[in-house]
Structures are given as structure tokens and as C-alpha cells.
Amino acid sequence: xxxxxxxxxxxxxxxxxxxxxxxxxxxxxxxxxxxxxxxxxxxxxxxxxxxxxxxxxxxxxxxxxxxxxxxxxxxxxxxxxxxxxxxxxxxxxxxxxxxxxxxxxxxxxxxxxxxxxxxxxxxxxxxxxxxxxxxxxxxxxxxxxxxxxxxxxxxxxxxxxxxxxxxxxxxxxxxxxxxxxxxxxxxxxxxxxxxxxxxxxxxxxxxxxxxxxxxxxxxxxxx
Numbered sequence: 001x002x003x004x005x006x007x008x009x010x011x012x013x014x015x016x017x018x019x020x021x022x023x024x025x026x027x028x029x030x031x032x033x034x035x036x037x038x039x040x041x042x043x044x045x046x047x048x049x050x051x052x053x054x055x056x057x058x059x060x061x062x063x064x065x066x067x068x069x070x071x072x073x074x075x076x077x078x079x080x081x082x083x084x085x086x087x088x089x090x091x092x093x094x095x096x097x098x099x100x101x102x103x104x105x106x107x108x109x110x111x112x113x114x115x116x117x118x119x120x121x122x123x124x125x126x127x128x129x130x131x132x133x134x135x136x137x138x139x140x141x142x143x144x145x146x147x148x149x150x151x152x153x154x155x156x157x158x159x160x161x162x163x164x165x166x167x168x169x170x171x172x173x174x175x176x177x178x179x180x181x182x183x184x185x186x187x188x189x190x191x192x193x194x195x196x197x198x199x200x201x202x203x204x205x206x207x208x209x210x211x212x213x214x215x216x217x218x219x220x221x222x223x
Contacts (some may be wrong), residue, residue, distance in 0.1 A: 085113060
């Protein structure tokens, strides 16, 4: 029994059980290789097959491969949705309508984040021109553009602005705040709002999403 228990741990660890035939008896253990299984595995070693029901004119082989590799975007979206930025879990709701509303708000938040990432690509480490592959082959690794490599090395944009991750860029922008002011000596004066003056970098980032945040924003009040 102990031999069988140890054998099971080894099989589960190396994922090679299908290639061996093992025999455990009283005070005896033996194994032999399954040559047919090993030969079939060797024939497919290093080959990954993508199968689709669509005919070749509708979805050529290269497009099928590109479509599969782009699943990484969906996986990144689920990671963002569940754990990285939005964090829809834990769900402190019990009724179905509230749970649905909770996830709807999370999906809308991700939609906003996606558009922010698109507008702020020059300030992020993201590649602004993705999609190139080595030797033009969709099955070979994707290549980062020269501009993205330069941003990663210098941690600066060509204009000299700092390069951020999405989280650090939000932290940089969070120092811009809208304050409500009241004048104690003039109680009859209605309160007014004012936004702290952003740095030139912050103002440019806000401008990319259509917000004119500057010294005159008290009247425009865009936030």
C-alpha cells in the first residue's frame, strides 16, 4: 500500500503515467515503458493543433491562429475584472437582481478602464503598435515595437514625460482634487469649488480624455 501511495504521488507530479505500465505486488514493484504511447507522443512533440469548424475561405489558418492568441486579451480582462483593478469579489449581495447589478457596474468600470488605457497608451508601458510577429508568422512570438522597447528602457516618453503602469498613473492623477471652499468671515457667501492646479504632465494626461483641468477649471468644473 505504501509503495502504491508513493507511486501515485510520482505519477501525479510528472504527468507521465500514460507512458508506463506499473505493477505493485507484495514486496515487489516493476514497471515497463509503453512504447506505442511514447512513439505517438514523440510524433506530436512540440506541435499544438488549433481546430475550427469554419471553412478555409471564411477563416484562413493564419486568422484562426491569431484569433486563438488574442484570447490572452480576454484572459487579461478577466484578471482585471476579478482581482487586479476592479475586484468584483467578494460579493456582499444575496439577491439575484443585486448580484446582477454588481457585475453590471463592474463590467461598465472595465469598459471605462479599457478606453482610458487606449487614450493613455503614450504614458503607459503598453505597446502602441502591437501585433507584429517574428518573420510575419502568427505562430511565432509577438514582437514589441522599437518605441515600446525604448520606453521600457528609458522610463520616459520621447517628449520626456515619465512612463507609468496604469495603477501608478492613477496614483499620480489622484493628487488633483476638487475642494469645496467656505469663507468663515463671510457666512452669507455661498460655497464654491476649486480644483487644485495640476502639473503640466497631469494636465496633458487629462487632456487626452477630454478634460480641461487647469487654473480656470473653477468655472468649467469638469470632474
